[in-house]
Amino acid sequence: MTPQDLANTHAAAFTQSRPWTATEFADLLANRFTHVIGNAKSFALFQVIADEAELLTIATHPSHQRQGLALQSMQDWQAMAKKLGATRALLDVAADNHPAIALYKRCGYATCGRRKGYYLRENAEKIDAIVMAHDLF
Template identity: 65%
Template structure:
């Protein structure tokens, strides 16, 4: 996948917060610790550092949502991260993003912290970020 493809899918999927630009994806992908799985329909971008993995973003194009792609993408990045000798995975999710929270719980994540007023919204308000973690196989 190219940074442009990632940015396009991200922009289509992220309507409540600012989507990431192609240059932001390009910069992240230049880092040796950053990896991705998926394609233009659904992808996950993650980092593996010092035995821990962090999901940076996951995006599913709206035209293919509710087809199980995000669940499969989560499982794929977990497998790849585990192959890089990681034992735990972390992520942040907006507290008002119920579909994403349900997906993460289905993947074995539980809440381990919170960042108040973390995600800016178009209304000027900010949504809390839930910090979630899970053990990798």
Template identity: 50%
Template sequence: MTPEALAELHRAAFTVERPWSADEFRDLLEARHTHLTCAMHGFALWRSVAGEAELLTLTVDPQHQGRGLGTRLMQRWMAQAARGADSAFLEVAQDNLAACALYARCGFATVARRPKYYARHDGAADALVMRAPLGAAPDPADAAGP
């Protein structure tokens, strides 16, 4: 995927957060340690440094959400990251319910909170820092609960 295609998908999916530009994606892709895990209608951008992986963004085309693609992308990038990292972390807005639920099902647990980190038109939302061990990620299909 080109930086332009990544930016277009990101703009379509991120309706609340500021979308990232093609130049921002180009810089990230050129940076050492950054990896792109792509599917036809989505992608995960992540980096791995000193035994720790970080999910930078996960994006699924709105027209293809809710069909398991986000789950498959999570499984793929976490498996790739496990080759060089023991754990992974990410940051997500607490009011991003879809992403929070997906991450929890993929083995991530909240380890820190940044109060009022994301600006909202009616206030602010906390950022959650979530962490998961790699190598033994649970299969989201096995997760119990609603």
């Protein structure tokens, strides 16, 4: 999967906020701590540093949603993170992204913090980020 493939899927999935560009994906993937799993239908991009993993973004193309691909991407990236030595996983999610919050809760994540006004919507509305964590045992 190329950075452009990632950017295309991300743009299709993220319609309420600015999607990431191919250059941004390329820059992230150049970092030895950054990993990606999945394909153009659904992917997860994450970092593992020491014993901690962070989900940077996850995206499923709208034409492939509601097929269990996001759940599979979650399971796959967490399994890879564990193999890389992570014992704890973190992520943040927009407080108004109810489908993603439900997915993360289904995967065992619990809220551990909040970042006020972290996400900026296209209409300039600021949305809080919910920080969630999960032990990877």
